[in-house]
Amino acid sequence: MLIRQMENKDKKKIISLAERFSDIVFMGYRNIEKMKRKQTELAQASVEADDSTIFVAEQDEILLGYTS
Incomplete structure (x- = not known):
């Protein structure tokens, strides 16, 4: 796994992951x-x-997650 700073190519993937974070049961x-x-x-x-400083985790060129 590689941890690196976000690049422009990651923006759409980060937003799509953020949308998935809302797929939990809320109160x-x-x-x-x-x-x-x-x-x-x-x-x-x-x-x-x-x-903004955002780091992404990727493996085999697949974005696994991010943190900011």
Whole structure:
């Protein structure tokens, strides 16, 4: 496994992973659609920010995850 800084080519993959993070069971009082939208918005803002440091984990050129 390789851990490296995000590159431009990773942006779409990171956003798609962020959308999957919302595929969990939320407490009943949470609005699932709002949570999904917010997660996507935060991921989009993070990959577009000049001051954001994002690291990705990949193996055999497959993006496994990321952290910021």
